[in-house]
Amino acid sequence: MAFAGDWLKPPRHMNGTSFFYFATDQYRYEAKVNEEQLKWGGRFSQMHPADFNAMAARLGWLPSYPQFTQNSLKLVKEAREKGLKEADEVAQYMAQLIKEEKVDWAIEHPDDPRNFPKVFFNWRSNLLGDTGKGHEYFAKHLMGGEDTVLAESGSSWQPETIDIAEKPPEGKVDLFVSLDFRMTSTGLFSDIVLPAATWYEKYDISSTDMHPFIHPFNAAITPPWEAKSDWDAFREISRVFSELAKDHLPACEDLVMSPLSHDTVDEIAQPFGKVFDWRKDGVEPIPGKTMPKFQIVKRDYPNVFHQFTTIGPDIQKGYGSKGVVIPGEDVYKELLNRLGVCGREGLGKGRPDLYSAKHAIEAILDMSGATNGKRAVAGWKSLEKKTGQKLAEIAQGHEEDAYTLLDITAQPRQAISTPVWSGMEKDGRRYSPFTVNTEYMIPWRTLTGRQSFYLDHEVMLDFGEGLPLYLPPLNHGPFLLGEDKVENSGKWLTVRYLTPHQKWGIHTMFTETTNMTTLFRGWQTVWINEEDAASIGIKDNDWIEVYNRNGAVAARAVVTYRIPRGVVYMYHAQDRTMGVPANAINKNRGGTHNSVTRITPKQTHMIGGYSQLSYGFNYYGPTGNQRDTIAIIRRLKEVDWLED
């Protein structure tokens, strides 16, 4: 239901690290790191991360969108015009086009305007004030706003297979829309900020494996003014979109390229951990084997509203995740009962109604094994078939449980153990990973079925990481040779710059309220050892700036003996919406904690198509690795608010 799987599959999901690495042109500013390690192997470890990522895309290891410089709707249309009827034939046709280089991989042409993310919808993420690693690159290349990128592509390590425009594109996005109730920098960069309801103005549910409860959100007040819950906002957008689509975007077929995925047969697509690149290693490009899969998806744009507001037919075929399948016939019938039948004319008529957030909550509660005992048992039975172990008893005693929103409103309920997780919450136990594996002999989802410490994939061995290994912090920055043009007459210090999670919030979560900022020193601050501070003339609460090739951030110093010398901490997610003056380097607004970081993709995370080393949405894929970099800190002599 979450990604319209009840109507059409597969969705276009992509790991953010790779997407933004290319979309924000950070690949242009790569620095060779860890020379030592690069010497070990050679075939892969010497590859530029962008080249490696492009390879990962073409071998089906990682998702990559946009797919091709050519429009995917047109590609299917052409295939159909050639008389290709079966999905397989179309996939074959695509493989042929690719082999003959008649289509271009978008990932290899990120600077081609046809591959820009032109319309950007940002839902409840502070991409431009917090989560975006390499903030200044985002500002420059993606948004075309003020930026303090001090790195130069000329002095950086350049990829070989990526087609790089001489003049880097700036402002790739044409329309940026935000739906987020928090007041963040992202809102400041947005063309449209949709009025969003807060937690206390809407209905929702939440759960996590950190605690055993399913929590409700109930509206204490109705959303004020024009504010809408996320559900309502998306629904209303889908309504207007569908109306417009009737004239402008009729139903059609789309071609979706997806990677070899986790918990499917794709995990054995590329056996023995050997890498064969069809482009040069003499193997054939075969969809779903040596390259990504190609599937045809029917896009019914004029009916998106109806699809959004009702449960689609595919639920009846069964649903689930991580390879666990729950039969759907009964579920669908139950949903008709529980949610009511949609009476709106059109595609959704007669289907279970999904008009409001409350409907969606009930649907989730009904369909998830964590909140519905029958589903939990069905899930375990599905895993019984796979493993030959007796598992249904794990959910025993819960067969009759079926929580409703009213139930969890009266009191949050404990989740029922389901095979989607590896922990067991039976008998009042608290979640702890892999307990069902050890106690019920369920094989780990690995090549060996056990916990794997040795990874024999060629790329792992090439990087010398077949076994767990200590690697020292990356030694890049603060500038590459010849890059540093910052005028620096006073005292300064080169330090390791860390951005740990703050004490009062994981991200920009209500820590910007008056009371929360009063509980410390207001925004923004950087912690520094007092001997280090004294050595460059910084006193407690002095204005300072931290900079390196990635950018600069202005803040105030917190001087202490509690952290070691040589390190500064800038707690994550302070954002520069409050109390941040200009930096001294180029008189731009002093940035955020991510102004001096960048994305550092790790190639070994990009491996795919090999057992547990296979891409899984929100589970497996490369991470940003930004929390440790090297920067220069110095006093900010003058405070300019850039406001008068």
Next chain:
Amino acid sequence: MRIKTQVCMVMHLDKCIGCHTCSVTCKNTWTNRPGVEYVWFNNVETRPGPGYPKQWENTDRFKGGWVLKNGKLRLRAGGPVSKLANIFYNPNMATIQEDFYEPWTYDFEHLFTAPKKDRVPVARPKSLMTGKYIDKPTWSSNWDDDLAGGNEIAPTDPNVQKLQEHIKMEYEKTFMMYLPRICEHCLNPSCVASCPSGALYKRDEDGIVLVDQEACRGWRFCMNGCPYHKVYYNWNTHKAEKCHFCYPRTEAGLPTICSETCVGRIRYIGVVLYDADKVKAAASVEDPKKLYEAQLSVFLDPFDPEVIKEARKAGINDQWIEGAQNSPIYKMAMKWKIALPLHPEYRTLPMVWYVPPLNPIMNHIENEEELATDGYIPAVDQMRIPMEYLASLLTAGDTGIIRHVLLKLTAMRVHMRAKTVGGVDDYKHSQLLKEADTSVEELEEMARLLAVAKYNERFVIPTGRREMKDDLFYQQGACSIEDLAPPEGMIR
């Protein structure tokens, strides 16, 4: 014997993670109004550090609490008569800007209204007192969180200044602890005695100390009369305000907001019985180091048939007597003696008790598997939080008491460790058990309450006693201090 009931709190400092959830929920509930922006009925201090307001423990400066003069209790700031002479000028009073902080907010509105520009706008800090932009805040309710400010700030802790031994303020030799604070709801409240208008009172039914908003004339002598600096001035209504132990909640049998929301579950609430006739004598003991013991002597054993009989006679109903019997406070403070009063030398007989922290010591121990039980004793003696510092906070400087409590807590830890993960079995005959002067049964009981006790065991609060006459608070409100501050006040 004049039996009274008192609600009390224990805070187990080992479990405080310094999250300030208590402060936030308290503020959102009680002081989110204009005039009290700078007020935190509950605050949490990083120690060593000056606290909030800055250096509140500096009695030379603020002249809070009581002193003994010729064997008689006197307010340190002087009696009401000398106060009357200075009624329009109080040199000892803390000021918002100097000692608390100038509350500020940010010009959030500007983020919406800023004109189109090539630089992103910013919400600048703005004083909540003057409404003017400020360049940067310079102090707050928790400016030195987690030793922020280092050697510029931490040594200004009045307890540190008193220490004989030099404590090290450098990386890897750091010690740090959190001290959450509310009003102590003292048995001998100097705030009550300081008020010329008789606006402060200690109510009879549960000992909660309150400000009568009708009677308060805004003289503010209570602000520094309280040595804990837990009475605040609302500059909007020009009245004093303070922590009232969430009495609308406790009357319904619910814990205070700070306790209810405490993430570390460090807080315990219960009632105790005490003899009001003994309060004055207990507060008047000559040697400050004997004050803790004297304070303990006013409490009554709720299981003693005599006490029960007297309590009933005094109009205390069975539910409250039962509450006193099941009180976690009675166990921790009076029976096991592991919870200590904050600054007993102020002679106010504070009713919020603290179990001193043990954690930083044990973090220091290596090779615990091989350590013999008595090997823990030197660990206690060499702990990172100097015993002297804890003594300065909790026992008027008597390190012997602190050492004893820490040994007891250590004994509990060693015993429970051995019980759960196995290990040395020389326990029962150890010097540790002997020095800690405890038994295995007691340790296990302690471990349950300190570590795993659920809500109902941590909070034993009988619902309100509504059968009392409303003006009874005078009788208790005056208790030991009637000769200093008549209940009806000096001027009205």
